[in-house]
Amino acid sequence: MNAAGLMPVDQALDYLLSNVSLVDQTEDVDLNSALGRVLAEPVVSVVNVPPYDNSAVDGYVIGNDSVDSKDALELSVSQRIPAGIVPSRLKAGSAARIFTGAEIPEGGLAVVMQEDCEIADHQVVVPAGISAGQNVRKCGQDIRSGEVVLNVGHLLQAQDVGLLASIGVAKVRCFRRLKVAVISTGDELIEPGEAPAPGKIYNSNRYTLVSLLQRLGCEIIDLGIVPDQLDATLDALSSASREADLILSSGGVSVGEEDHVKVAVQQLGALDLWRLAIKPGKPLAYGNVSGTPFLGLPGNPSAVFVTFAIIARPYIEKAQGRRSRESARMKVPVGFSVKKAGIRQEYLRVRLIEKEGQLILDKFPNQSSGVLSSASWADGFAVIPAGKTLEEGDLAEYLSFAGLGI
Structure with a gap:
């Protein structure tokens, strides 16, 4: 804990990740539905890719008697080999x-690009100095039979799906999707599409969280808006604990009289962590509801976005069986100053821009925890450690949203 009784971010993450309950159920997934899923077993190729030596270009294939010639050669054209046809052995002295x-015929050693050849009738003139292996893609140069192509915990991306198709895989064994129950609290909340009313605000957190969870490949149990009443909160949390692998709430974990989530979690289970040295997002809670893990995020929209990205995201990725990864981190000069050192580690919403030929970080002017437009404008976070000040031109750690997978 720091001097203010707040747990540092790194310490909180270490604690959370050491207490993750991994999804252990698996299922076979068709390749067309595999994008964004996490592999539960390694994929081993049973074929070579490519399965045979083949031509990298349109042209003419020549053999041992024609490669490395010091002079141009005039050769007869003995056969035509389109892709998908099994060729005959290359006749000596021919092309x-x-x-x-297309498959390289037996006896073929190199392919000459058609642009480098002269063609007349059934003869072709190939230039001097063609070396063996030129423009030939060798059997298995991409993947060898018996090779582990993708390992356990790999998050399948579009290129991975194509790779699996290239070795003939139609189904993959994946971890079951993590079931996450989403709860929004607050009597002031109304849904988009409803008419504005005095004292009401639109529920952005619900849509932010659902979208972020979809991006992570979760199965979402959307429990909607829960009234600011203890009984209603207890009912919602109890229902969520029976259906979900993880309960994720926004709002209700502060110390106000209408903040009932913290109290309800303590009645139904336990609260193991509360109040982090993170800005925005100090009132973040972790515990369990009847044994089901619970993460309570703050209610302010930017605080929800930051705490999800920094705290909830790595927890969820590990729970889904995803292999741990290092987010892309880089040091970038800032185009602003931070004059006052804070007691919490701050995640400023910033944009990477070019100025006078140099990449710098530009800061959104309003960093309030209630300003969600800062996150929409930005493309990453500038991490400002507790106790740190910055002058323009100083280096700060930059976490891109793309690198975080959000």
């Missing part, structure tokens, strides 16, 4: 017309 991706 074969070949197309990109």
